[in-house]
Structures are given as structure tokens and as C-alpha cells.
Amino acid sequence: MSRGMIDIVLYDIDQTIASIDRFATDPGGFLDAYRLTEDERRALETWDYGSLYAMGAHPFLLFQVVRSLAVRDGVAMPQIIEQYREAISPHGAPDYIT
């Protein structure tokens, strides 16, 4: 169980504009610094936030990074909120305790 590590990755992504850019442009390179399971790494690398949510990523941290990437890419907030809601809604409220 390493979902605490997912939360640490999410925290590190969101530190600066440079760290967000680095994750957005080279997610594989960014993730090399962390001990993650294959599934966790794949979900992070492909930015499959629905799967990350289902795995128990901290919802607040997850949405914070979703928002930051949307701001970087110029995606309107109502649009990203709808996409996020759609991605997580099949998964209910997973346990996010680390």
C-alpha cells in the first residue's frame, strides 16, 4: 500500500510553475524519483485522475493538481470540474486514509 506516496507526488507536482511544467512535459522523468507500484505509476503518467481517485489519492490534493494543470493549459474551470466529476463519480467515496 503506497497511496501515501501518490499524495506525496501530488504535493510535489503542485509546488511551483516549474514543477507543474516538468510533470506536464515529462511525467515519466518526474516520477522516476518515487517508489510507486506499476498501477500507480501508470495512472500518474497518463494523468488518469479517475483511477487515482479510485486508488485512494487524497481528493483535495488530487483536485488541486487537476486545477493547476487546467490553469496551465488554459482549460476553463467549469469544463475541468465537469470532466473531473465524470471521472470520479463511478468510484463513490474511496478510503483515502494513508
Place this chain on the structure above:
Amino acid sequence: MTELVAALGVPHTPMLWRLLEGDVPPDLREVAVGFERARALLSEAEPDVIVMVASDHFHEFNHANMATFSIGKADHIDGTHRNEERSFGLPTVEMPGHPGLAEAIIGRENLAGGFDFSFSNNPVLDHAYVVPLLFLRPEMDIPVVPIHTNTNAPPIPTAQRFVELGRHIRKALDQHDEGLRVAVIASGHLAYDLGGPNLFLGRSTDPGFDAMATGWIRRGELDEAEMVCTFTRLTEAGNLTFQFLNFLTLAAIAGRPADHAEGIACRFGHEPFYFWGPS
């Protein structure tokens, strides 16, 4: 002895900073009035120091290193993190700290009063502190003692522990002998969910909880709040509802029913405004 000149509970929703500039949207007008009232109360109270109780949102603390209760003991304090500038347009701020009063609360050689605080000599405050200060004291000229509570990453302290924290702080203030005038500001949410299935509903995720919780503050019913505010009940109301617990600390510091307590309905649910005059 310290004089507690005001205790103010306010929201810190970071989007409010941009939304309350210029033409205020109709659903937020009462929220703007709430901040104006709090600002006037703080100004009239003329505090020498502000003790703040609020929850860092994974800026100073994260899953690699999480403090349960941490006090900022520093002469100088910075505020606003990079991602808050970018996402919410918050300005970076700086303010004086008050290490003497921080030490009265945490202890000097040993931790005081059975409360195992962590500490920081270089606190960098996030929007949970900065947004209330921008609205209530934009001059940033009054020394601040920031107290962080972990309400975001379980295990979260029980409601009872938040009440005990407030009683500990009040006792430390009462025993401090510098004759300071102290105001306390706490920030947090009523029912609120961010990143979970009920994010941005445009209304409260749990109006029943909001009414009940504001009632406890209005009537000073901390025993009742301790009983109801379990992990399960707060989770049902939304993942950020744990930040209501900061107001139990505030109410315990004040030690009596609030002079004014309301949750103002708006797009972010009910925004809490809880005020006490001198106690």
C-alpha cells in the same frame, strides 16, 4: 494577565479574494458584509497580537511530514505559496510574529500543559490564514501567532481534542503576564467537499449539519458538538468539513456562547461568521 479582546471565526475560501473585488456577485454580498463586520470588530478591539487557528492545506505540511498541531514561533512570518498566487491570485504577504506569546502557549524548556505541539521558526502561511488577514487586517501590521491544526490528512484529532486545545490556549493567555490585548481568529468551513463527489455543487453539501453546527456555536454547546462531530459524520458532510473543528477551538478559547453566529448561504455552501467581543 492577557485580555482577550475579540474572537472571530471567518471563512477562508480562496476564490473569495477575486470574487469580492469590484462588483460583488449578489449571492456573495452578505459574505462581504460579514468580512466588513469582522474587520470593524478587530479594528475596534485594538489587539496587540492576533492568535490564529487554521488548517494548512498541504502547503507547509504534507504526507511526507504531517504535524497535528504546530505553532509558528518567529519574529517574521511570510504568507501565500506559489500555487496559491497562480490558482487564486492571492498576493504574497509578510507580517510580524510574536515569539513571546507563542512560547507562552507551547512552553520554553518543556512543552506546556500536556499539549504536544510541533513548531516552526519559519512558518509560511497559506490561504487559511492569508485570506482572513487580507479581509480583516490588510495592513498586516499586528503580530501573529499562527497555530496549524491538521484537519485534512487522517488521523485527525477528535473534536474533544480541538476543545481541549482551545482551553489550553485560553489558560496560557490568562497566565501570560505581559498585559497584552489579544484577538483570536479561527478560519474553516461548514459542510464542504473539495475533490470528492460533491465538489462545487453551488450550494451546501449538508445544510442540516450547517444549521446544527452554527447552533452549537451560538449556544456554546461544545459537549454536543464533541458527541456529533465524529470522523464518519464529518466525512458524510464533505471532506473539508473537518475544518469546522477549528471553530470548536475558538469557542473553547472564548469560553461562552458567541455574540453572533451565522452561516451565510452562497455558492460555496454556508460561510461561517462567528463573533465574540471581549471575554
